[in-house]
Amino acid sequence: MAERLVIFDTTLRDGEQSPGISLDVHEKLEIAEQLARLGVDYIEAGFPVSSQGDFEAVQAIARNVHGPAIAGLSRTHLADIDRCWEAVKDADLSRIHIFISTSPSHMEHMLKMDRAQVLEETRSAVSRARHHTDDVEFSPQDATRTPLDFMIEVLQAAVDSGATTLNIPDTVGYGIPWEFGDLIRYVGTNVRGKYIISTHCHNDLGLATANSLAGIQAGARQVEVCVNGLGERAGNASLEEVVMATKIRADLFANFTNGINTEEINRTSRLVSRLTGYPIQYNKAVVGRNAFAHESGIHQHGVLSDRSTYEIIDAATVGQKGSQIVLGKHSGRHAFADTLKNLGLEVSGEALNAAFNRFKELADRKVEITDADLEAIVAEELGTANVDSFILDELEVRGGTSSTPTAKVIISTRGVKLESEAEGDGMIDAACKAIAKATSSDARLVGFNVSSVTGGIDALGDVVIQLEQNGSRVSGRGVSTDVVEASARAYLSAINRLTRAKERSTSSASEITP
Ligand code: KIV
Ligand code: ZN
DSSP states (O other), X not given: OOEEOXXXXXXXXXXXXXTTOOOOHHHHHHHHHHHHHHTOSEEEEEXXXXXXXXXXXXXXXXXXXXXXXXXXXXOSOHHXXXXXXXXXXXXXXXXXXEEEEOSHHHIIIIIOOXXXXXXXXXXXXXXXXXXXXXXXXXXXETGGGSOHHHHHHHHHHHHHTTOSEEEEEETTSOOOHHHHHHHHHHHHHHSXXXXXXXXXXXXXXXXXXXXXXXXXXXXXXXXXXXXXXXXXXXXXXXHHHHHHHHHHTTTTSTXXXXXXXXXXXXXXXXXXXXHHTOXXXXXXXXXXXXXXXXXXXXXXXXXXXXXXXXXXXXXXXXXXXXXXXXXXXXXOHHHHHHHHHXXXXXXXXXXXXXXXXXXXXXXXXXXXXXXXXXXXXXXXXXXXTTTOSOEEEEEEEEOOSSSOOEEEEEEEETTEEEEEEEEOSSXXXXXXXXXXXXHTOOOEEEXXXXXXXXXXXXXXXXXXXXXXXXXXXXXXXXXXXXXXXXXXXXXXXXXXXXXXXXXXXXXXXXXXXX
């Protein structure tokens, strides 16, 4: 009889802790709805006590997203646990996930607690959570650097107080697969009671997926994962890798089932990428654009004869199809809306009008518009719709090999036109400087990435820019057949996000991260 491997997605909590990601409630809801379509068992929707914004997002997901159970993260403080429960309680199924650090380094430098205090915190926190729900997860943070005797003592205290899932976080990505597997086995053998073991592996050594698989082999029945491997620092185990590894190597994982509809993997990955502004690396396993591309003649020959010669995954299984031409300049609003729907893009109202206008502009410059182009422009429009403080009305750039690059912009904000000019090291630099001047922004540019959406000389340039201001880092995205315009759009979109982040943080209490 096959056992359930519980897929616990933490893209909206640990994934959102990646530098530069700051999702608003609507974006989180959109991702959560897609995670439900994908078929995850749990959505860890956030850390409700960390900010008012996070609380509201978790609550909105708990109230509106059906299918997966909804989890919220909480420290051991009793007030945090009550707040977490407030946020998740309206879900069809709700979980409270409590964590406390157990490694000597964290206990000494962060918690300033001794073993007895950590044990007491664990008992009181888990008991309080059990008072609210019978689905309580407990995590000894930095487990892989925690002395075994103490880890077992804390986990036993958690189970005795009512924890039903014991999550073993490799918080700093320090574990090596066989060692991590041994750790999971050790927990299973030494902690008495009824619970399931979970893995939570970070990718600092590039081993998060391997460690998660070793954990399953050693007895874990829940894996904590993020779409596209997002997460703190180098990220978490990637959902698509863990799921596809267990599917493709069903000979080794024959005893497990999960609820994932793998055909939704690609769509989920692209949605998360475009809402977070984190591009998917070309050679990313399972979802990268090169995952099914073959460059060498020998490989191409093999694949043309039989795809299985060099492909272990059928692209259709993960919902990956080649870019297809879907629309041209004569396509109307109806066909446009219909095509978006078929691509799984739910756009309506003002955002649909704005996306249609961008499509028309694009169709004048580019003969064939593919599904990938459409996704890119819709992504940009959805990232900026309704709530933009600044809108790019005009951009004019001049430059060449023998003249100083200059840019002039006209930006409107709440009915007012702002005009500015600047010189720069290149035309992109000049455009960004002119925008910074017009919007009086002193944000620092910390990341710039340009890629092409499809091939060809008229391909859309897709630019992602990261800006930092007062410790807050955000990203913005822009697309256009002209990379200078795409960069200007991305720059302005990041400034808009910073403005929104500032508005949010002035309306919420201090922000806390695990
Ligand atoms: O990495 C970690 O330790 C965490 C915990 C809060 C589970 O994310
Ligand atoms: Zn983590």
